[in-house]
Amino acid sequence: MILETLKQKVLGGELLSETEALQLAQYPDKEALYEAAHQLTRHFMGNKFDTCSIVNAKSGNCSEDCKWCAQSGHYNTKVELYPLLPADECVRHAMHNDKQGIGRFALVTSGKRVSKTDLNLICETVRSIKSACGIKCCASMGLLTPEQLQDLYDSGVENYHCNIETAPSYFRTLCTTHTIEQKMETINAAREIGFRICSGGIIGMGETIEQRIEMACFLQKEGIKSIPINLLQPIPGTPLGDSAPLSDEEFLTTIALFRFINPDAYLRFSGGRIQMSEATQRKALHIGVNAAIIGDLLTTIGSRVAEDKILFTSEGYSLTENTDWEQ
Numbered sequence: 348m349i350l351e352t353l354k355q356k357v358l359g360g361e362l363l364s365e366t367e368a369l370q371l372a373q374y375p376d377k378e379a380l381y382e383a384a385h386q387l388t389r390h391f392m393g394n395k396f397d398t399c400s401i402v403n404a405k406s407g408n409c410s411e412d413c414k415w416c417a418q419s420g421h422y423n424t425k426v427e428l429y430p431l432l433p434a435d436e437c438v439r440h441a442m443h444n445d446k447q448g449i450g451r452f453a454l455v456t457s458g459k460r461v462s463k464t465d466l467n468l469i470c471e472t473v474r475s476i477k478s479a480c481g482i483k484c485c486a487s488m489g490l491l492t493p494e495q496l497q498d499l500y501d502s503g504v505e506n507y508h509c510n511i512e513t514a515p516s517y518f519r520t521l522c523t524t525h526t527i528e529q530k531m532e533t534i535n536a537a538r539e540i541g542f543r544i545c546s547g548g549i550i551g552m553g554e555t556i557e558q559r560i561e562m563a564c565f566l567q568k569e570g571i572k573s574i575p576i577n578l579l580q581p582i583p584g585t586p587l588g589d590s591a592p593l594s595d596e597e598f599l600t601t602i603a604l605f606r607f608i609n610p611d612a613y614l615r616f617s618g619g620r621i622q623m624s625e626a627t628q629r630k631a632l633h634i635g636v637n638a639a640i641i642g643d644l645l646t647t648i649g650s651r652v653a654e655d656k657i658l659f660t661s662e663g664y665s666l667t668e669n670t671d672w673e674q
Contacts, residue, residue, distance in 0.1 A: 551579035578619025606635030
């Protein structure tokens with residue numbers, strides 16, 4: 348049976364090809380596929396669960412034309428616009444997340460890359476966060492130069508996030524103002540400096556199942572061990588604003604395929620989880636999701652974090668183990 352054969356291949360330390368992954372995508376017994384992916388998750392990752400939270404430290408007016416994004420200045424999305432948040436506000440968010448037991452805290456900025464002035468302020472903010480609490484710091488700030496990345500690393504940031512967004516063959520359809528190659532230049536430079544890398548993408552943007560597999564295999568070949576999987580939230584005003592939602596089966600099959608292709612990576616619930624029922628979320632957790640962005644605005648984070656902790660632990664995960672990954 349092809350499913351058992353490919354599961355044993357992965358358990359034996361071999362990696363799947365795109366052709367083999369497509370065979371799994373077409374496998375008719377989805378429940379058997381999901382259960383096989385669950386077994387891979389437990390074998391390679393145990394019950395460790397990685398949590399992180401984000402603050403949108405700078406919003407809107409982005410020069411890039413990414414068709415999915417509310418923050419692009421090319422579209423009228425009515426997104427809130429504001430410059431870089433002051434350090435004390437970011438520190439308050441970080442401390443609150445730390446008290447809630449969240450493992451990582453990411454500063455996220457809009458734009459192709461941050462300016463030298465903003466980066467200097469961000470580095471000071473990170474130093475203030477590290478002085479105030481023990482939470483691990485991450486950053487997502489676009490296509491930074493090696494010099495900028497070094498400054499960020501020296502300030503105390505440990506993880507750098509830069510999504511590839513979709514399959515390389517499909518990226519140009521969705522964005523024309525930068526390339527996958529530019530993203531990989533940033534990722535490779537960050538990795539050389541010492542950052543752990545977090546990189547994934549969005550599904551439901553019109554890509555085929557073959558292209559989802561292509562994206563998963565690309566991340567596999569690049570050795571990415573933290574993979575955010577966003578489900579498109581159609582934003583009115585963007586070119587993808589009228590996109591039809593994926594079915595639960597499409598989403599869950601994608602999770603299973605990503606686990607088969609990236610058996611020892613953290614697959615992270617990211618944007619779009621709010622669209623899923625609790626039953627679908629639980630199924631995704633069983634199949635292979637073993638990380639999540641959790642929390643919301645400072646005034647509402649507590650109850651949501653508590654609910655998420657119950658959800659994750661009730662599916663057999665531990666929130667207290669070290670989840671740092673090797674590069």
